[in-house]
Amino acid sequence: MMGGYVEGIIAILCINLMFAYGVYLTAASGQLNLGGAGFQAIGAYVAGVCSNSLGFPIFFSVLGGVLGAGLIGFLISFPVLRTRGVYMVLATFAFALVVSGVILNTDFLGGATGMVVTAYTPVEVLILATLLTILLVFWLMASRIGLVMRAVHDDDVVSEIMGVNVRGVQVFAFTLGGALAGLSGALYAHHYSFIEAQYFSALLSIFVLLFVLIGGTQTAWGPLFGASFFTLVPEVLRLGDTEWRYVIFGILIVLMMIFRPEGIITRTLVHRVIMVFNRSGGH
Amino acid sequence: MSDPILQISNVSKSFGGLKVLEDVSFNLTPGQRFGLIGPNGAGKTTVFNLLSGVYAVDRGSVVLAGKDITNLPIRERIGLGLSRSFQNIRLMPHLSVIENVLMGQHCQSSQITEMLKPINWMKNNKWKQRAMETLENAGLKVDPGSTVGELPYGVRKKIEVVRALMSKPSVLMLDEPAAGLNARETSELADFLHEISTRNVTLLLVEHDMNFIHALCERVAVLNFGSKIFEGTPKEVNRDKAVLEAYLGTSTLEASDAA
Known part of the structure; x- marks a missing residue:
């Protein structure tokens, strides 16, 4: 059996990975979503209500959270996609604040005191869901859907001339991205058995976007690296000088942004690694 | 002569008060290699942007293989056979x-x-x-x-x-494909495009390199200040007074009488 500390880290790593892939899908198609925590909160609360009030089995409660967050992602994409650049960042950010505000003011959801979710999901389920999420996103990015998303990221006008339904691609990314963030929230609710609006904060939205941007948006490896790095490195630094660990961590982030402005994992890097791998394997 | 594959009829476009294209018409027959030339700012790239739908046409019509595509959404045009490259890659x-x-x-x-x-x-x-x-x-x-x-x-x-x-594509629009290429690359490109056109692909080229146009195109139209001032063979264009004046300047103030 895993120790409690290691299990705790694996659980949060799984939640962060699924969450990061949710935000990654929109970023990969060129839209920055700074409202990740809003989608995660919707997934958590919908799943919590399904579980507590409707008495759904855990699987269907989690599915409810996924569909709920996906539906909101779909609906919110239409007004959000009318904005561009920094205004889109602000629009998604505002969306997350609205979600948080609604939860805080709804007594049925426990308001500021939070909600206890009685059904419990062990860490193994989180690991399985995370592996499936990673597989899904890697497969998407290996297909023409991923190709089209990356093309829209690079040049939406030319993509449209190539026959791509650019708006459709962007709506798809928001919908599936919302669903994956919702999945992370729904499993969070069932693993930790307690959710509160304060957890799904602006800082969380910022962190998950940082996972994605620093990991790199060009390949599905980016969020895997980014979320793992941000989750594990503070723990590794804990082994050394505790007082300075966040200073060291902050310096690491700044250095990564200076030396790898397109993210740590780029398409070129992946291609070079594959070439080296093929060369050494071929002889 | 066969029916035109692309018909551009009386197309006009303004940006605010600035008239970029005024009543421009020309037709492309299937398999033709057609050059669109003119000084900088004459509206050549705007023609491409209107044909590919990036800009909306103010007046006039664009017909591709018998189908009116004047107001067709951008993304539906490539499926009908209209494809393009860009001046800046x-x-x-x-x-x-x-x-x-x-x-x-x-x-x-x-x-x-x-x-x-x-x-x-x-x-x-x-x-x-x-x-x-x-x-x-x-x-x-x-x-x-x-x-x-x-x-x-x-x-x-x-x-x-x-x-x-x-x-x-049935119509391939290339916006200055030879720009920035050296002499050898340019002649390779001309050969390559020549071969493409033998497979019944109609070429519409915007180009400044007149040698390239002479080597490749069967017909050219010249734009100046948004109006077509000449259409004919590449040989004729060198002798046309209005074209020479558009490029080299004129002793009189008005060159439009020649158009």
Whole structure:
């Protein structure tokens, strides 16, 4: 059996990975979503209500959270996609604040005191869901859907001339991205058995976007690296000088942004690694 | 003469108070190599942007193979056979060579079953094979996996032509394809385009390099300040007074009487 500390880290790593892939899908198609925590909160609360009030089995409660967050992602994409650049960042950010505000003011959801979710999901389920999420996103990015998303990221006008339904691609990314963030929230609710609006904060939205941007948006490896790095490195630094660990961590982030402005994992890097791998394997 | 494949009739376009195109008309017959020339700012690229739908036409009509496409959404045009390149290379900088070329096939492969196939994991995918073949036919010897942002200008320019060809266009519009190429590359490009046109692809070229136009085009139209001032063969264009005046200046103030 895993120790409690290691299990705790694996659980949060799984939640962060699924969450990061949710935000990654929109970023990969060129839209920055700074409202990740809003989608995660919707997934958590919908799943919590399904579980507590409707008495759904855990699987269907989690599915409810996924569909709920996906539906909101779909609906919110239409007004959000009318904005561009920094205004889109602000629009998604505002969306997350609205979600948080609604939860805080709804007594049925426990308001500021939070909600206890009685059904419990062990860490193994989180690991399985995370592996499936990673597989899904890697497969998407290996297909023409991923190709089209990356093309829209690079040049939406030319993509449209190539026959791509650019708006459709962007709506798809928001919908599936919302669903994956919702999945992370729904499993969070069932693993930790307690959710509160304060957890799904602006800082969380910022962190998950940082996972994605620093990991790199060009390949599905980016969020895997980014979320793992941000989750594990503070723990590794804990082994050394505790007082300075966040200073060291902050310096690491700044250095990564200076030396790898397109993210740590780029398409070129992946291609070079594959070439080296093929060369050494071929002889 | 066969029916025109592309008919541009009395097209006008203004940006605010600025008239960019005024009553421009010309027709392309199937398989023709047609050059669109004129001084900087004459409206050549605007014609391309109107044809590909990037800008809306103010007045006039565009008919492709008998179908009025004047107000057709941008993304539906490539499927009808209209494909283009760009004056400033507009490849997707973060995609590899082959991925850029694969994008050119999008209109033929956008069924959901094709979209879901993980082509990066497949060794023998028909779309990838077709893309590789077209790259080879164009004489491009580059690592298909390299990111285009890192490649030299002349190579990127050629990849853009290949991408535009992947949709199997009936009309291929190339915006200054020879710009920035050296003499040898330019003559290779002319040969390549000549060969393409023998496969019944109609070429519409915007170009400044008159040698290139002479080597390739059967017919040219000259734009100046948004109006067509001449249409004829490349030989005739050199003798036309209005064209000479548009390029070299004039002793009188008005050159429009010649148009």
